[in-house]
Every structure is written in C-alpha cells, then in structure tokens.
Amino acid sequence: MTINTPKGFRAAGVAAGIKESGGKDLTLVVNDGPLDVAAGVFTRNKVKAAPVLWSQQVLATGHVKAVVLNSGGANACTGPAGFQDTHATAEHVAATLGIGAIDVAVCSTGLIGARLPMDDLKAGVTAAAAQLAGTEEAGIDAATAVMTTDTVPKYAGSVQDGWALGGFAKGAGMCAPNMATMLSVVTTDAVLARSDADAALRHAVDLTFNALDVDGGTSTNDTVLLLCSGASGKEVPVEEFTARLTELCADLVRQLQADAEGVTKHITITVRGAATAAEADATARLVARDNLCKTAFFGSDPNWGRVAMAVGNAPTEFDPAKLDITINGVAVCVAGGAGEDRSKADLSGRDITVEVDLHAGPGRATVLTTDLSHGYVEENSAYSS
C-alpha cells in the first residue's frame, strides 16, 4: 500500500534531470478532496532550508492541496534567491493544477548550499502533473523520486473500518529527526478537523520519527506532512486515528532504520529509571550517538563498559552503584559491576536491544539507532551529499 491507498489522492514521480544520475527526482502529490485539511512538523535546526520556511507558511493556513518534493538538492543555505526558487516552484505547481500557490507545500533534499536547476525542475513539474494517477505504481514512483542515499523506496498504508492511511518517507543519513524526519508525506481519507489532524501528527511523530537517531544529524530540511482528503466520508475519533497513524509512522521509521547508511545492525536502546522521560531520552541518545558503542555493535561485541561510559555522561543524577545494563536479554552489568558473562550475549544477528536502568526515577524512553560501519564511513567520505 502506498500514499495513493486513501481515496482522494493522486501522485507521480518523474526524472526531471535534477539528479546527476538521471534517476527519478521529482514527486507530486495532489489531494483532490473534498477536504484539504493538513498538518506538518518541521526541523528544529536553526539553519532551515528555503522549502521548510515556505511550507511552514503554507501549513499555518491548515490547508494543503498539493505537495511537490525534489531530491538532488536541499535548497538550504541558498539565501533569498533560494527562497524565490521555492516560491517559483509553488507558483508553477499552482498554475499547472489550477490552485493557489499558498495551497502548495514544497520539500527538497540533497546537497546543502547549491541552487536548484529551475528550468529542469519546472519541466519536471509539468511532466509529473501529466502523469498524476491514483494507482499503486504511481504511489511507488512518488516514494522513489524522493530518494537520495536511500537504497529502497519506503512506503506503507493501512485500510480498515472504512478509512485508509498511506505514506512514504526518505532518509538514510543526517538522520536524527527533531519534530520530523528527513521527508515524509502521509495521506488519509478520514474526515478530520484541523486541530485533530495536528494533534494526531505531533503525537505520532514524537513516538516514531523523533525516536530514530542514526547519526545525531538533525537536517536542515526535515518535514513530515499529513494530508486529509476526507474522501471516505468516515468521521474517525481522534484517538482511533492517532493510534493508526502512529502505527503507520512506526512502519515507515522501521524502513528508515533498515536502510540507514552503512547499517548492519538495528539497535533499540531503552533507558528506564531516569528522573524524567526527557532525561531518559537524552541518556539513550548518548548511547545511540557514541561512536565507541556504535563500533562495538558493528563488531558484534557486547562491550557494556562503553555503554556505562556513555551513560555516565547523562544529565540525570543517578547512583553508579545501581546501574544495570542488559544486552540482548543478558544482564551483563548488574548494580554497577559485571553481571552475567558477556560472552552469553550473542550479537551476531541483525537486531540488538540495549536496556539501561538508572534506578533514579520513573522516566523511560526508547531510541532506535544503527551501528557505525565501514560502509557508513565509505558512503559519507567518498562523495559530497
């Protein structure tokens, strides 16, 4: 299932010539209604790309009729001229579709600091508009044209109780979403009020996209958009909608984690017993971002001393003599010292779970991360991205 699974949406993904590779690089998603309710969350990075600044204005209206996304260039650190490029893109989409520019959200991803080839991009918009379709194939094309270092398109959907959800996401590196991940668009044909759509999206993103931390790099372009067509005619209670939206976002996040740059391990870090959930989250991220922990995981080494070192720099006050660390179910560190034989923790598989208990409060959080491999170094040193 794709972004086209809910009724009322059409999409396309084409090769506009923005990427040097010649691959698909421009996606258009159109909401045919009857509703055009929308919500969005954006990067907290202070250096925001032009399309983020534009789309924040669009989303302030609570309405989106179309989203245009390009890979091959982030349009970040491009100054007023870059913002004009984004505006011109929205104007061109609007003119092509017969809507207003303020109804068009724009997302970009790729190299920071370079202008976009606007002639190619506009021609791509025209071509994409001609190919718009509500098919599964068009939905996959849409998910494909946003890819950068991603190796596979990421999309998901669900149909149940008379209404549907669909979505795609991209992101493989520079990936530590803060209010959003690299780029994701989620659609629904449920009938939702704007405030409910907004609350549901914020809740779902906080539990899913924001819990992924590949390399601590919150990007300049992170955006998640939710588009509601209302075409199912079903008025869905916000709790029910939020639960299914969270499930869909979690599915997309698992796909992001699985395709992270150089990934060989999927690591889930849970911290319990911090003073607050925020401190538990900060502690889990210390482990998720620690290169000594990440290389140990790459080496399938249950080196809990490195986890203890990372946790010891946490903001939470705790008694090191009570620290427990369990790796893949083996209690390797108990009460601050060696527990079960570390060799019992078999990390040769793809999935690694790390559980830390600080015994200092009720705060709990889980962060997903990946290992630090030769593949990550190769991918990020061999060329500019």
Next chain:
Amino acid sequence: MTINTPKGFRAAGVAAGIKESGGKDLTLVVNDGPLDVAAGVFTRNKVKAAPVLWSQQVLATGHVKAVVLNSGGANACTGPAGFQDTHATAEHVAATLGIGAIDVAVCSTGLIGARLPMDDLKAGVTAAAAQLAGTEEAGIDAATAVMTTDTVPKYAGSVQDGWALGGFAKGAGMCAPNMATMLSVVTTDAVLARSDADAALRHAVDLTFNALDVDGGTSTNDTVLLLCSGASGKEVPVEEFTARLTELCADLVRQLQADAEGVTKHITITVRGAATAAEADATARLVARDNLCKTAFFGSDPNWGRVAMAVGNAPTEFDPAKLDITINGVAVCVAGGAGEDRSKADLSGRDITVEVDLHAGPGRATVLTTDLSHGYVEENSAYSS
C-alpha cells in the same frame, strides 16, 4: 625531555603481566621532594573508576609522594571489590617506598568492567620500585607503560629560568576530556603553594586537555595530576608558572591528537560570535562530534553544508542569514550562502582549520578533533577496549 626532567623525581615503567600482549603496563612516579605539593583534576563522568574515587581522596589532602598507574584494565564498574583493589595497590606502593598509602595516587586505564590481576600488579610495583631512576630513559619507560591503543608514548618537558616542567599523557580514543584527559602526570621542581598549583592546573587543563574532543567519549578514568618537588629552590610567580604549564599541556594534547585512533586529519574548529564562550564551545563540539563532518574531513571534502547543519543545532540563538564558514582560509559560506568556490579549499594535507562566525555575540572557543576514518571503525570494532 620527560617527567624526570624536573629535579626531585624518579620514575619507572615495567611489564607486570596485566596486558595480554606482555608489554609494559605499570608505571611508578616518585616525588623525592623537598615539597610534595600536588593538584589533580578528574573526569566529570558520573560513572567513576575506583582509582579516580581513591585519588580524589588523596588529592583532597593537597599532597602526593607517589603515583602508580597501570594500563591493561580500567578498574571501572568493579564495585567495592574494585575499590579495595585500588586501596591495596596504594598500600603496597606505600609499604614498598616507606610512605603512607594516603600519599599515593592511583590511575588505571584499559577495559571497563574487569577486575585487575592483583598478584601480577603488586609484583610489578615491587619490580618498578627497584628500577626507579631519574633518567630520560626511565621517563620514557614511564610514558610507555600507560599506553593502551596509543601507538607512541607522549611526553614533553621544558627547562628555563632555573626551573623545569615535565610530563606524559596517554589517550587515543574514548577521548573527550571533561576536566581532564585519559591519564596525564605533570611534574615540576618549582616552589609552589598548594593553592597556586591547583589554580594553575585548572587553568591549563581548561585551555588544553579540555579543548580536545576525539569522539565525545568522556572516560570513566580521566585524571591529570601535577606534582611539585620544589627541588629547584625557585619560587615561581603563579602567572609565569601557569603560562609554561599551559604550554606543556598543549604540547601533550597535540601528541594525543596526532595519535588518536584511526586519525588521518588534525582538525581545529574555532567558533566566534556566540553569545558566550560556553555556547561557542558547545557549538564547536557539535561540529567536532558530527560523523558527517568527520567523514567529509576524512574524504578531504570541504562540505560546508554539513558544518552548517551541525551548527544549526547549536544552543546559541543566531541569524542563519549571517552565518560565515571558512575552511582552510577559504570563505566557503558567506552570509548563510555559498561563498568562494569550495574546490579552492584544499584539504588534502593533514591539518584542517574550520572557522565559524555566528555574528551573535562575543563568545569564542576552539576545539581540536580528528576525522572519522576506516581505521577508527576497524580499531574500535575489531576488539574490546
């Protein structure tokens, strides 16, 4: 020049059988006086190794007559039994030298979470005491026996105006000192009051060891000790002493940076224009710890967009439209957008300077770091350390 360069000190480094490699792994440094003034700074990690907890008690007296250091095991996360091991080590040194255990500081480095082989260690202390000498060779042995993943011993000294400084340091990974680096001992024969020694050491460490950030990993064992014998008879003004001590520590830090795990680049990051020096430091560390920046440097790629991304997550409020980034003297990002052609910034050499100006205040800080290479991943994934 070595730790033995100042008058009044003897040292030794021997193979006690703690390291599996059979290499030198136990260092003894003795201050023969007449003074035994000392100062120390220790890791801020909440998970502190047993020798740190012990040595903090010793340094609280302001006096140290001997320091025993071992590699091959950190004696961290070893509980009350590990603390007893440290205490027994100090007792054995004291009995051997005819001093009190409270006069003996202890430092350990190596794998976290394992107990030390105390019989080997005690026999090593006895052997080292028998070999104590004030020679250059003994000083180099002392600097050698503390090495773990270090590939070369690191030591330095200075003789001028009738008084001398000497010292050694170790540390190649898990290296983001916070009040101290992995392990370093500095000696002087200047005549100093305890309060002056303490102030001088804190000042010097703040400007040198604390400005090095290899991988964000503040260790459980970080310790820097300053021992003053007063054997030169020269009373040195604290300003003069602090200046030369800072120079010596900077020398040791350059040696640490040059021997960091997998290092191929020496990177100096200066941030100007933050609201405060602390915020400038935090901003510089975001770049120093960002794996996308570090892999770009490894690839000799002046990818300033990644620096802008990292800086955009800084705690300081700034206007992204004023952001300047200069790499190896080339103003690649000016006023938030592309400046001079990035290809003019030649990063093929070993030294890389990154200058960031936020234009938001007087705060300024410099952090030294290294790149993220295949060598770093190999070294830290292939075996436990």
